[in-house]
Amino acid sequence: MAKKKQVKQEQGFSKYVRWFWMLFLGGLLFVALLFVLARFEVFGEMPDHTVLENPKTSLATEIISADGKTLGKFYFNDNRTPVGYDDLPQHLVNALIATEDARYYSHSGIDAWGTLRAVVKMGSGGGASTISQQLAKQLFHGEGSTNIAERITQKIKEWIIAIRLERQYTKEEIIAMYFNIYDFGNNADGIRSASRIYFNKEPRDLDIKESAMLVGMFKNSSLYNPRPHRNPVGTKNRRNVVLSQMEKYEFIDEKLKDSLQKTELDLNYSPESHREGMATYFREYLRDFMKQWIENNRKPDGSKYDLYGDGLKVYTTIDSRMQQHAEEAIQKHMPRLQAEFDHQNTPKRNATAPFLGLTESEISGLMKRSMKQSERWRHMKYDLGKSDKEIEASFNKPTQMTVFSWKGEIDTIMKPLDSMRYYKSFLHPGMMSMNPQTGHVKVWVGGMNYKHFQYDHVKQGRRQVGSTFKPFVYATAIDQLHLSPCDELPNTQITIEAGKYGNTKPWTPKNAGGKYGGNLTLKNALANSVNTITARLMNKVGPQPVIDLVKKLGVEAEIPVVPSIALGAADLSVYEMVAAYATFANAGVYNEPVMVTHIEDKNGTVLYQFKPESRDVLSAETAYVTVNLMEGVTQSGSGQRLRHTWASKVPVYKEIITGYPYELSNPIAGKTGTTQNQSDGWFMGMVPNLVTGVWVGAEDRAAHFRTITYGQGASMALPIWGMFMKSCYEDDQLNVSKAEFEKPKELTINVDCETYQEEEENTLPEENIPDELDF
Missing domain, CATH: 1.10.3810.10 (Biosynthetic peptidoglycan transglycosylase-like)
Structure with missing residues (x-):
């Protein structure tokens, strides 16, 4: 009986064992079956060998500086x-x-x-x-x-x-x-x-x-x-x-x-966003460059490149260290300049602030034009189909917004129309640097804050250039008449009769401050921006040869063929001005500005390689003599504050002069420029291997300084150049030249004349500060 019971127990145990192994093996088979079914994509698509080898992920396009730093990226969702x-x-x-x-x-x-x-x-x-x-x-x-x-x-x-x-x-x-x-x-x-x-x-x-x-x-x-x-x-x-x-x-x-x-x-x-970080304005220019390149180039399979997902690498000429120095110089100078501008344009001092010289009806018209040019107007008009009346009403409805200030963003409630007027009170900068020998653009600062101000004042914006146009007149005269910086012309008024050069009225330019008398060397005249001497040179050569030269120097803007362009009536961009001036520093050879050296795909295959474009515009002798003339600007003219410390001690300057003392002792050629009513301030400065242009002005020309004390190029733009160059020289890795400009081996024009010195330059009361007014 006991034996029979034992057998039954063994049979029952073996049954459980069998069930265990059946379930275990069945489970294994089931799992194996699931793997097989998954392998044959019964449960959905599985990646094949090719996909595993090249998994599809969105890769941002990377913008790389000349010194190997990442300036930014282009991406939609995946950075x-x-x-x-x-x-x-x-x-x-x-x-x-x-x-x-x-x-x-x-x-x-x-x-x-x-x-x-x-x-x-x-x-x-x-x-x-x-x-x-x-x-x-x-x-x-x-x-x-x-x-x-x-x-x-x-x-x-x-x-x-x-x-x-x-x-x-x-x-x-x-x-x-x-x-x-x-x-x-x-x-x-x-x-x-x-x-x-x-x-x-x-x-x-x-x-x-x-x-x-x-x-x-x-x-x-x-x-x-x-x-x-x-x-x-x-x-x-x-x-x-x-x-x-x-x-x-x-x-x-x-x-x-x-x-x-x-x-x-x-x-x-x-x-890392498209509106923040370094070189934001340049990156936006580059986006348009890449879009055009993509339109004209295809992958081997014929499909388009994806700027935001193909992981392209764009190698640029921008130097991140120089770019940093430039942006810091602007961040130091512009708030102080803006503070003085705001001080002069309080409602008590200027009832039509920030505009000067406009009636209320003119201001109303200006604001209405600005409304119609705004993104709000475009969106409501074309995307939402609103009427003009509805759109105008929206500009007068208070709304929550974040506005820019130099002390940080301000969250506020404001009418859009009031915010537009608020923004028109701001002065804006534009700055570009370029190596004249290679054409490589090293610095591009199109404004002070891309998040709030998207307009690029390097290439998009064109403004009157004032006295910075005068070297083109001088260069034409030197080229045609073989003039020397030491040659003298009478500092007396001259009238160019109507019809002589296409001008409909007689033209009699005046010197700022009414200063006339005696003779001046060309070097003294350019250093102190004497209008009558420039007018005499224009009368000798005519406006068409000057315009022909400027066009050869890369300027694309339309310039009227009239004598008054001698004093800078033309609207040009910082981009055009820097490229043109670089030709003087490069022995008369124009190099088209280069921003991109090459483009690679994610695997390192080169897709684009730039081809330099250059042309001979002037003889090396003419270019060198023009540079020698412009050296006088920093030796004895309005640019001399780059070398001395007096300006920081003059009461009218101490609130806005930044970065003093610059104390730059190396050879520098340059030219300041100030336009009518002090609407635009320029400084173009050159050393042998770096040409830099700076412009400062408000969005509307009706917003400007009341007097030339603060409204001249030497106060508005030159300090940015001075601080930038000082920082570049303190950075030994940049190798910015301190050498003299290279003199041609065969120089037939005499350049060794006495350097003009301003009288009482150490006292400099306001009336003796070098004038830049061109009209």
Whole structure:
């Protein structure tokens, strides 16, 4: 009986064993079947070999400076620029391994022990996804579904893709891909953008605690957002968990862990957006350049390049160090100049502020024209179909807005029409630097704040150039008449009769301050911007040869063929002026400005290489003599404040003069310019290997300084040039020349005449300050 019972027990046990093995093997077969079905895309499309080899991710176009720095990027949603494994510091990799996948180097895509633990603990002990699985998820199907069946099939697809990724790539390549694919928030797509945005450095320069913070964000970058007013405390706590994991797996010791956990996040938040950062106006010019290039070029398969997703690299001529110096000079000078302008244009001092010389009806007309030129008007008129009456009413309806000020943005409620008038009170800068020998543009500053002022005052804007046009007249006269800087002409009024050069009325220009008498050398006359001497030269050569020369110097603007252009009545851009002046510094050879040297695709294949365009315009002798004339401006004319300290002691200047003393002792050729009613201030300055032009003025010419004391080029524009050059000379890596301009071997024109010195230059009461008024 007992034996029979034992047999029955053994039979019952063997039945359970059989059932166990049947279920176990059946489960294995079922899982295998699921893998086979997934492999044959029953549960949805799977990436093939080609897709795995070239996973499709949007890569931002990167703008690279001449000195190898990233100036900015073009992207729609993904601000991603991939880096290789060798560009990742080892502690960053260690932090990832310790936190996300401690057995990473010992599995082939699936961590069996981790998976078993997750099944036994029903997920309470943490997930079992390897780095390879997480990469597969990021690349090919994103966030998991809430449906259990779909989650299971997605997990199976993850496993298959992870195994295939491990076969396709090395462990190091998978780690690099994972860092490059992740979205760290705040436009920080991939590790390179994240390290630049959160810490303003390249990935290779991250320290341990910075690396730990970024790895901690892999858990949930939306939750662990380190920015103030988001979740810096939670992010710090998560970073400390990563540091603990690094200590657990012996990547760091306990002492270092404890010390790092006590530190703050120490962010250096540097947002990367299209309207912020360095060289914003240049980047916008470059966007148009690239769009035109893309229209005329195709990929090998005939499709268009994608500026925002193909990962192009655009190598530019801009020097990030010079660009930084230029932007800092503008940020120092413009607020002080603006403060003086605002002081002169209070309602008490100027009832029509910020405009001068306009009646209320003229101002009303000006504002109405500005309304019709605005983006608000365009949007409401053409996108929303509103009537003119409705649109005008909207300009008088108070609305919430953020406006620019030099002390920071202001959140306010204001009528759009009032905000337009407020913005018209601002003075704006435009600045460009160029190497005259190569044509490479080194600096491009189109304004003071691209977020609030999108108009580019380097290439888009054209304004009257004032006395900066005079060197073109002098160069024409030197070229045609073989004149010397030492030649003298009478400083008396001259009238060019009506009809002589197409002018409909007699033209009799006046000197500023009514100063006449005696003879002046050409060098003295240009240094002190004497209008009568320039008019006499124009009378000798005529306006057409001057215009012909200016056109050869790259100026495309229409210039009227009348004698009065001698005093700068023409509207030209900073871009045109710098390129033209550069020809004088380059021995008479014009080089078309170059902004892009070459373009590469994401694989480094060169798609575009610039071809220099140059032409002979003047003889080397004429160019050198013209430069010699302009050296007199900084030796004895309105540009002499670049060399002396007196201006900082003159009461009328001390509030706006910035960067003093410049004390530049090297050879400098240049020309200041001031236009009618002090609406525009210019300074064009040259050394042998760098030509820089600066313009300052308001959006509307009716907004200007009342007097020439502050409204001349020497006060408005020259200080920016002086501070910029001073900074460039203090930066030894830039190699900006301090040498003399190269003299032609065969110079037949005498340039060694006495340098004119202003009387009483050390006292300089206001009436003796060098005049720049051209009309």
